[in-house]
Amino acid sequence: MKRLKPIVYRIFPKFPEAHLFEVSCTVPDPNPEGQHFALPAWIPGSYLIRDFAKHVVAIRAASGRRPLFIEKVDKHTWRCDSTAGPVTVTMDVYAWDLSVRGAHLDTSHGFFNGPCVFLRVLGKEERPCQVEILPPRGTRYRAWRVATALPRDGAQPYGFGRYAARNYDELIDHPVEMGEFRLVSFRACGVPHDVAVTGRSDADLDRLGRDLQRMCEHHIRFFGEPAPFDRYVFLVTAVGEGYGGLEHRASCALVCARDDLPAPGVKEVTEGYRAFLGLASHEYFHAWNVKRIKPAAFVPYDLNRECYTTLLWAFEGFTSYYDDLALARCGLISRQDYLQQLGRTITQLLRTPGRTKQTVVESSWDAWIKYYRQDENTPNAVVSYYIKGSLIALCLDLLIRDRTRGRKSLDDVMRALWLRHGATGVPVPEDGIERLAEEVTGLKLGAFFDKALRSTGELPLKSLLSRFGVKMVLRPAESSMDKGGKPAAKPAQRVTLGARTAGNSTEVKLTHVLDGGPAQAAGLAAGDTLVAIDGLRVTPSNLESRLARYRPGDTVEVTGFRRDELFTWHLTLAAAPLDTCYLTLDGAARFAGRLKAWLGG
Incomplete structure (x- = not known):
């Protein structure tokens, strides 16, 4: 059989100061009627139409040295004039999206996801691909290296040069980092792993490598050796404030606050580091659950439009359940730390009025227009398939363990x-x-699934946890900063506005007005800026102390601005709801075996 010639790509950081990549795509045998090219409208793993073509600054085509006419036929598709020889299409792509989903380039580093920069050659998506990754010009970039799980095809380890992919789907599933990153490597179950950290950070990379090695080995052994990849790369961008991750088949892109990484000489697992480990665990688990165990709606991905599925409660929710659970099972965090985080997750669900209006099946289906397009009414209308999905996984796991007397669990279902x-x-x-x-x-689980997935009823969290010696306690929040997970430091009755606020040093601005709360009943709305309560000025720093002087049922006069108009509202304060959860262990010996089987030693 005649071997098909590959599609050849070339990406060059042409102008880091202007954040421009130059990206070319050469087709050796274009469609004789005119070849079509397209950029994806979205990136798998992030369910929102992002229209990456909007970042194309210029595009041109040629056959050899002969320019060809190229025209845009829709928002992300171009057609090139017919020609007998190879066709090369070259784009200048603006890259200033410092996120796990986009492309970013400046004089300090470069990062890109394939969907942002690599054209899809329509009708030839299964062709093998070659990619030449070039360094920027100039001596200031001579120390730059490359970190990616994209298979090398002549490039040296961590070097610029030629890489390869079996097809377009694989090509765009390997993000690339270039720059002067810090690097730590380890093997997990025999598989090489790299952790490349970009951004200013004094993180203890040796500890980071050891901890991630333990977590990775746990996940690999959970599903069974061998791992489904030959090597794996964590691409970590450390910034002042940030949090996010995106999974890929043999790598993941992570953004974190630099202070969340382990500091030299610090042995404990800080709250920030625990969050980072949970994020890394989540994206790593995705290498099995969603990258290879896929909903039928994603096979193959339609990169032109939305791919609808009702199953994000499982692919994201189950992953969210196992991310922190894995940390407890492999000993990276304590049992108490895990239960604290679980209490916070329950708190997040209880503070979401939208859980009484939207099911997780609906949430999964509408991710494209609701979860990823949040607005001021989102808490009232939407439930997170991450949060509720993870708690459905918890309930299902405990239910199976309880009904089968420990012979089966959700672990068996995942395997x-x-x-x-x-x-x-x-x-x-x-x-x-x-x-x-x-x-x-x-087991017959239809009734459980009907209630958990297709209704807005409350999950049986309290009763199921109690069968494993875990007591679920609800209390009012102590302040707007109270995330739950712990008993109250100073139990006291507290009033609430029934609204969420944000502000600078001088203004209190309502970001969300919650259904059924005092603010909504009084007529306040998201976007209103509060000036005074009972004639006394309120600011972000004194709002809590000002409200602490009142009791449930008190009526206060609230003065504030809506746009540029001054309003006065009369608001009857309510008692803070019991929406803050913490979990405690019963301590009875009869639960020891069940807890160990569930949470590990």
């Missing part, structure tokens, strides 16, 4: 998903997880 769907490439139908859970456990 069956891997063997039946992940290892084989057979996609998961919309009802596949529910059916497989019943098959693996031998």
Whole structure:
């Protein structure tokens, strides 16, 4: 059989000061009727139409040295004139999105995801691809290196040069970092792993490598060796404030606050470092759950438009359950730390009025227009398939363990998903997880799934946790900064406005007005700026202390601005709701075995 010539890409940081990549795509045998090229409208793993073509500053085409006419036929597709020889399309791409989803270039580093920069050659998506990654020109960049899981095809380790992919889908699933990053490497179950840290940071990389090695080995052994990749790369961008991650088949992109990384000489797991480890664990678990165990709606990805599925509660929610659970099971965090984080997750759900209006099935389907397009009414209308999905996983895990007397668990369901769907490439139908859970456990779970997935009823968290010696306690929040997870430091009755606020040093601005709360009843709205309560000025720093002088049922006069108009509202304060959760252990010996089987030693 004649071997097809590859599509050849070339990416060059042409003008770091102006944040411009020059990216070319050469097709050796274009469509004789005129070749079409397109940029994806979205990036897998982030369910929002992002229209990456909007960052194309200029585009041109040529066959050899002969310029060709190229025209745009829709928002992200171009057609090149017919020609007998190879066609090269070259773009200048603006890269100033410092996120895990985009492309970013300046004089300190470069980063890109494939969907942002690599044109798709329509009709030739299964062709092999070659990529030449070039360094910027100038001596100031001579120390730059490359970090990526993209297979090398002549490039030296961490070097610029030629890389390869089997097809376009693989090409865009390997983000690339270039710059003077710090690097630590380790092996997990024999598989090489790299951690490249970009941004100013004094993080203890040796400790970071050891901790990530322990976490990675746990996940690999959870699903069963060997790992589904030959090597893996964590691309970490450390910034002043930030948090986010995006999974790929053999790597992940992470953004974190630099202070969340482990500091030299500090042995404890700080709250920030625990959050970073949970983020890394989440994206790593995705290498199995969503990158290889895929919903049928994603096989293949339609990169032109939305790909709808009702299953994000499982692919994101189950991953959110196992991310922190894995840290407890492998000993990176204590059992108490895990229960504290679980209490905070329950708190997040309880503080979301939208849980009484939207099911997680609806949330999954509407991710494209609701979860990823949040506005001032989102808390009242939307439930997170991450948060509620993770708590559904918790309930399902405990329910299975309880009904089978420990013989089965959600772990068995996940491993069956891997063997039946992940290892084989057979996609998961919309009802596949529910059916497989019943098959693996031998239980009738229809009633549970109907309530948890297709209704807005409350989850049986308290009763299920109690069967494992965990007591769920609800209390009012102590302040707007109270995330839950712990008992109150100073139990006291507290009033609430029924609104969320943000502000600078002088203004209190309402960001969200919650359904059924005092602010909504009084007529306040998101965007209103509060000036005074009962004639006394309020600021972000004194709002809590000002409200502490009142009791539930008191009526106050609130003065504030809506746009440029001054308003006065009369608001009857309410008692802070019992929406803050913490978990405690019963301590009874009869629960020891169950807890160990669930949470590990």
